[in-house]
Amino acid sequence: MPLDPARELRLLSEEIVLCRRCPRLAAYREEVARVKRRAYRDQEYWGRPVPGFGDPRSRLLVLGLAPAAHGANRTGRMFTGDRSGEWLYRALHKAGFASQPASASRDDGLELRDCYVTASCRCAPPDNKPLKVELDSCRAYVVRELEVLRRVRVILALGAIAFDTALRVLVEAGAELPRPRPRFAHGAVVRLGEGFPAIVASFHPSQQNTQTGRLTETMLDQAVAKARALLGEAR
Numbered sequence: 001m002p003l004d005p006a007r008e009l010r011l012l013s014e015e016i017v018l019c020r021r022c023p024r025l026a027a028y029r030e031e032v033a034r035v036k037r038r039a040y041r042d043q044e045y046w047g048r049p050v051p052g053f054g055d056p057r058s059r060l061l062v063l064g065l066a067p068a069a070h071g072a073n074r075t076g077r078m079f080t081g082d083r084s085g086e087w088l089y090r091a092l093h094k095a096g097f098a099s100q101p102a103s104a105s106r107d108d109g110l111e112l113r114d115c116y117v118t119a120s121c122r123c124a125p126p127d128n129k130p131l132k133v134e135l136d137s138c139r140a141y142v143v144r145e146l147e148v149l150r151r152v153r154v155i156l157a158l159g160a161i162a163f164d165t166a167l168r169v170l171v172e173a174g175a176e177l178p179r180p181r182p183r184f185a186h187g188a189v190v191r192l193g194e195g196f197p198a199i200v201a202s203f204h205p206s207q208q209n210t211q212t213g214r215l216t217e218t219m220l221d222q223a224v225a226k227a228r229a230l231l232g233e234a235r
Helices: 005-017 023-035 083-094 132-148 160-172 217-234
Strands: 060-064 115-119 154-158 198-202
Touching: 005 132, 060 083, 060 132, 060 160, 060 217, 083 217, 115 132, 132 160, 154 160, 154 217, 160 198, 198 217
Parallel strands: 060 115, 060 154, 154 198
Antiparallel strands: none
């Protein structure tokens, strides 16, 4: 029976939502959901691991770091309800990957086209810093997503941790890691051989990067445009 990507992703999402592999992350995400931020005190927080979402036949995989404590940990959808998401979805919309330029909730009508958004860590971590053991544990979910998303040809890695995750996932899938090991740099493109997605690196659209000017809208647009161009080459 042929693989049904939509069904397989739905089943994987249901499994991710129930995950309690990392006690520190489970305790933190649930504490944030109980205490809440004052601006959102009347809202019900998701407070669980956040699955990826998007087009089951996507050729672009956008890989971030982790849900924001009061963003995706509140809304239940990656890069939704926070400043990072405002930057990302604006850029994806401009490049034709998203149906609208902003995302405030899981049911706001946003649809991704030829694009799937996920993260290296599925739970909001304290200080936005997951531990290595937590990233190692969560990486299996990215591996499984890529097994289902067989059409993916480009991974847009947002930040150094996502870049490292992408490299590790592809090596675990059989790719040969170049020597010297590729280093993270905004705009860098890494190709690991025929049959494996190319990686485009970008600074993460975190407030720390956007407010300091380390990442500008133009820089993020250029990274997304580079991913779009690589997809054109892969046709």
